[in-house]
Amino acid sequence: MGEQRARGPRIVPAGQVSEERKRLLAEVGDDLWGIELLRFAIQQAVAELGGLGGMVHLRGPSQGGGLRLVASSGLPPACAQAWERIDGNGPLAPARAFRDAGSVRVSMANVVAGMPQQPTSGRPDGSSAAPWSWPVGTAMVAVPLLCPGGPVGALSVVTVASHEPSPGQLAFFDALGRWVGERLSKSSATPPDSRLAGRREQPTGSHLPQELQTVGTWDWDIRTGDVIWNDAMLALFGVDPDTFDGRIETWMGIIHPDDLPWVLAEMDEAICAGRMYSSEYRVCRPDGTSAWVRTRGRLVVDDNGEPARMIGTLWDVTKTHDDLEALTEPGPGAAERAAAERASRIKQLTRALAEAATVRDVVEACADHVLPSFGAAGLILAFLEGGHLRPVGFTGYSKEFVERIARIPASGGPPIAESLRDRTPMFVNSVEEYIERYPTTAELPAAGGKKAWAFLPLIASGHPVGSCVVSFSEPRRFTGEERNLLTALSGLVAQAMERARLYDKEHTRARELQRGLLPRGLPCLPAVTAAARYLPAGKDMEVGGDWYDVIPLSADRVAIVIGDVMGHGVAEAVTMARLRTAVRTLADLELSPDELLSHLNDLVSDLGDDFYATCLYLVYDATNRSCALARAGHPPPAVVRPDGTVLFPEADPNSPLGAATPPFDIVDMELPEGSLLVLYTDGLVESPTFDIDQGMAQLAKALNGTITGFPPCRHAPDAAGPQSAECLECLCDRLTTTLLPGEETTDDAALLIVRTHALPGDDMACWPLPDHPRAAGEAREHVRAQLHDWDLDGLSMTTELLASELVGNVVRHARGPIHLRLLRSNVLTCEVSDGSLTTPRIRRAADTDEGGRGLQLVAALSHRWGTRFTANGKCIWTEQPLKPEPATLLPEQSPLELYELLSD
Incomplete structure (x- = not known):
C-alpha cells in the first residue's frame, strides 16, 4: 500500500550515495574479472570522489615491493605512462597506501610527470620526463587492495577538490579496495566468463586427454x-x-x-x-x-x-x-541468464564510456548498452547551457519532439529539468502518474509515445552537467535494484559526458582554427584553373600544419605553394599560418622561388629547434609557359602532360625549412598548354602500410589517362573555365578516394591540382625602344596603335601617359636596353623593362620641388603597379581594368589634366 501511495520521487540523500554504489557492487561484482574488474573499480571510485581519472597498481613479480600499473582510466597517456612502475617503499600515494594498508591523500601541486616527491629522479622507470604542472588543489587519494593475506596493490584517484573527501566517500573508497582485493584473492578459481568450472584441478586419471x-x-x-x-x-x-x-x-x-x-x-x-x-x-x-x-x-x-x-x-x-x-552443462535459468546478461552489458557500458572520446561516442555507448539492459525504448541526453537543456543525442524519439522539449526553459516544470534542479533521480511509472504530477506538460507523453520514464541528473565534479532520460514503451514499476543501478550509472555517464564535451570543444576550436587559416576559395585566374582538398587526420589525432595557396602575380604569372609543418597540434597550425602569411608577403615582392625559400628558412629557424616544415614553391608564367620551382624537403609535384604521360621532376629536394642551408636548387621546365600540376603533402602518399615511393607510384597510376576527360583549353575565363574546374573537383575526389580509401587517415593530407593555360600570342605585343628621349614618343605611338587593334581605344590616353612616364624615368634615371610590352588578359598590363637593378619608389615631393611626382602619377592612373627583377635588370608594370572605372583619387580631372598637375 505504501508503495502505491508514494507518488513523489525517491530522494537519495548525498550521504547515502555510497550505499547505492555498494549495492551496485553486489549487483555486478560476480561477473567482473581481471582488467574489467579493475576498470569498473576505477570508474566507481572516480564517480564517487568526483575525480579526473584513476589507476590500479599491483605488486610486481619481484622482490623489493615494486608496484606495476595494470589499469588506468581518464588520465592523459603521458601521465599514466609515467606511473607504469613505482617503488613500493617510496613516498608516492599508491606506495604509501600499499605499505601502510590504509587510505592516504597526497597533494599533486608542482608535480613533475606524476612524481611529486622525486623531482630529480625523472620517471619511475628511470627515463627523463617533461615538467607536468597540475592545477592548484589537485591531489591523489589512494587505498590498498586488501585480501586476507594483506595488500596486493593500490587503487588511486586524482581529484581536483582542495578539501579532504567526506567520511562517506572514504568509507566507500575503502570498501571498494577491500572488494577488489577479495576478488583478486580468488585467482585460483576459474574466471567466470570461461564457463569451465573446476578446470584447474582435474583428478588424476581424468578421462579427458591431456x-x-x-x-x-x-x-x-x-x-x-x-x-x-x-x-x-x-x-x-x-x-x-x-x-x-x-x-x-x-x-x-x-x-x-x-x-x-x-x-x-x-x-x-x-x-x-x-x-x-x-x-x-x-x-x-x-x-x-x-x-x-x-x-x-x-x-x-x-x-x-x-x-x-x-x-x-x-x-x-x-x-x-x-x-x-x-x-559444459547447459546455462542457468532464464532469470539468472537475464541478470548475467545485464551485468555483461553494464561491464561493456563501463568499458565503452571509459573509451568514449566525443559526445557522439557517449550517446552511442548509452544507446547500445543502457537500453537493452533495461528493455528501454527511448533515450535523450542533454547538456545544460545557459537556461536551457540542449539535447545532444537521442534515440527512439522524433526530431520534432526533441526540438519541442528543447524550447522549454530549464526553470520550467518538466521533470527532466526538475530532476537536474533538485539533483535527484525521478522515476515515473505510467502516463497517469506523469499527468498527475506534471499537469502543465501533460501533452508530452502522447507526443513522445512513451509510458514510463527515468529522469536522471548528470552531476560531474560537484556541478550539474545535463540530464539523461531513459523511457519505456509500456508502464513500468521500477524495482529498487533498477533505481539503484540507474542512479549509479548516471554518475558514470556524467563523467564521460563532461570529458567528451571538453574534448569536442577543444577539438572543434582547433579544427576551426586550422580551417580558417586555409584559403576559403581558390582564385579564378586566366593562367590557371585550380582545385584543392584538405583531409584532416582521424578523430583521435590533433590538428596538423598542412597548407596550400594560389597567389596571382603580375603579367599573368601565378605562384603555387604547398607545405607541411612537421608535427600535430595548435602550435603547428599557428606556425602554418605564419608561413602562409609570409609566403603571400614575399610573393608580392616578386622574389624568385629559391630566394623566397631562403627567407622562409630564416623565419622557421627563428622559431626554435622544435619546428621544421617542408615547402614547395613554383611560379608559372602564362606568356611563355615556363615554370620555375624550388623544394625544401617536400615531395616533387606530379606533372601530367596533355598526352597523358605522368612525370616527377628530378631535383635535389634540399633539407626542410629550419634545417636547410641556402641556396635552394631551382628546376626550370616548360609546360605544354593544358598540363596538370599535382601538388600534395606526404599524408596523401605515405602511411604505415606503404612508403612514399610506393605512394608516388600509386599516384602516377591513378593519374594515367585522367587528362583525356578535360575540355580544350581556352584563355578566356568564361570559355571553358567552369567545366574545367568541375573536372578538377572530380579528379580531387577520385584521387583522395583511391589513395586514402579508409574512413580515417593517420596524417593530415593536402592535395592541390592546377591546370595551366597559355596566353595567346595575339594578346601580347612587345617593342624595343631606343635609349634616347624620343623613346617616350615612340612608346605612345606603339600603345595607341596596339590598343586600337585590340578595340581598347578607351584606355589609350591613360596607357599612353603611363608608358610615357615609365619610359621617361628609364631614360632619365636608368640605363638600357629598354623594352615595352602590352598584355591583354583579364586586365591590361603595361610593362617597361630596362637593364638597371635600381628599384623605383614613391617619395613625397615638396611644393617647390621640380620633380618626384612621376610615380605618384603612375599610382593614380593605374589600378595596380609594381616592380620585379629579371635576369637582365628589372621590369616596372602597371595594370588597368579592361573596362575603365571612374577615377576615385581626383574625380574632376581627366588623365591629361592629372598629367599636367603631377608632371614635372
Missing part, C-alpha cells in the same frame, strides 16, 4: 628478474630465441591482459606464503594466436630463508579447454 606433447621448463631469479627458458618454452610462447631478452617483464607481457591481474596476485601470494605456485591462464603469442597454458613452480630460498629463485614447468592445455567446453 596431450602434453611438449613441456617447457623455466628458471626465474626473483631478485634480478632474469628468466631462463628451454626451447620448448620458447616454442610454446612463439618467441624467437634470437630476440628473447630473458626478462620476467617479457613473460608478463605475453599473458592475456584480462588474466594478468590475478596471475600477478597469485604469483605474489605464492612467493609470500612460500608455497607451490600453480596457475592456468591465456597467452597472446607474437604471431597473433592465443593458447591456454598451465604452469607449476617451486620456490627456492637462500641461506637466510629469503625467496631467491623459482623453477618450474609449463605446458599447453588448449585442447583440454576445448574438450571441457564441449562437455
